[in-house]
Amino acid sequence: MSFSYYNPNDRYRQRAARRMTFFLGSGFFFALIFGFGFWLGGIRAQQNMYILQEDKRITSEERDSVQAEMTKMRAESQTAKVRLEQLRANYEELIGGGEIKDLVSLMRQQIDQGVDVKRLQSVILSARPPQNCSAPKTRRFVVDTPVYNGPGSRVVLPGGVVVVTANGSSAQNAQGRKEAWFDPSQPVEISFKVKDGKAETKKGILPLYYTVVYGDKEYRFTATAGDKSFVRLTHDHCDYP
Numbered sequence: 001m002s003f004s005y006y007n008p009n010d011r012y013r014q015r016a017a018r019r020m021t022f023f024l025g026s027g028f029f030f031a032l033i034f035g036f037g038f039w040l041g042g043i044r045a046q047q048n049m050y051i052l053q054e055d056k057r058i059t060s061e062e063r064d065s066v067q068a069e070m071t072k073m074r075a076e077s078q079t080a081k082v083r084l085e086q087l088r089a090n091y092e093e094l095i096g097g098g099e100i101k102d103l104v105s106l107m108r109q110q111i112d113q114g115v116d117v118k119r120l121q122s123v124i125l126s127a128r129p130p131q132n133c134s135a136p137k138t139r140r141f142v143v144d145t146p147v148y149n150g151p152g153s154r155v156v157l158p159g160g161v162v163v164v165t166a167n168g169s170s171a172q173n174a175q176g177r178k179e180a181w182f183d184p185s186q187p188v189e190i191s192f193k194v195k196d197g198k199a200e201t202k203k204g205i206l207p208l209y210y211t212v213v214y215g216d217k218e219y220r221f222t223a224t225a226g227d228k229s230f231v232r233l234t235h236d237h238c239d240y241p
Contacts, residue, residue, distance in 0.1 A: 131239045
C-alpha cells in the first residue's frame with residue numbers, strides 16, 4: 001500500500017499559471033498583430049507619400065513646360081507682330097500713298113481681269129512725261145441745278161474737240177429754300193463729251209480731274225469751285241504719246 005501527497009494549493013497555482021500564460025500569449029499575439037498592422041500602415045503611408053510627391057513633381061514639370069511653351073508662343077507672336085509692322089511699313093514706303101497706291105490697285109485689278117502682265121509692262125514702259133504742252137487756260141461756266149432757269153452754260157474747246165457741262169445740287173438759303181446756284185459742298189457731275197465719241201461723266205466733290213486722248217493730243221482738265229454758280233475749268237493739252 002502506497003500513499004500520495006495531494007496539496008489543493010498546487011491545483012490553484014497551476015490554474016493561475018495557465019491563465020497567466022494564456023493572457024501573456026494572447027497579449028503577445030495581439031501586440032504582434034498590432035505591430036504588424038502599424039508597420040504595414042507605415043509602409044503604405046510611405047508609398048502614398050512617394051506617390052503624392054511623384055505626382056507633385058510631374059505636375060510641377062508639366063506646369064513649367066506649359067509656362068515655357070506659353071512664353072515661347074507669346075514671344076513668337078510678338079516677333080510676328082513686329083515683322084508684320086515692318087513689312088507694312090516697308091510696303092507703305094515702297095509704294096507710298098495716294099496716286100502710286102491707286103496705280104498699284106489698278107494694275108492688280110487689270111491683272112485679275114486677265115490683262116497679260118507683259119502687255120501691262122509694255123504700256124507702262126511706253127509712258128513718258130508730257131511733252132510740248134500748251135499753256136494752261138482757265139474758263140468758267142455755270143453749273144445747272146434743278147432750280148436754275150438760265151441759258152445753258154458749257155465750255156467748248158477749239159474745233160469742238162471736247163465739250164464740258166456740269167450739273168449739281170441746289171444750295172439752300174437760311175429759310176431752307178433752294179436757290180438757283182449749286183452747293184459746292186455736294187457732289188457735282190461734270191460731263192466731258194469728246195468729238196466723234198461718247199460722253200464720260202466724272203462725279204464727286206470738287207475738285208475733279210479728267211484726262212482724255214483725242215488724235216495725237218492728250219487733254220487734261222481740272223475743275224474747281226469758282227464764284228457763286230460757277231465752276232472754274234483749267235485745261236491744257238500735250239503731245240501723245
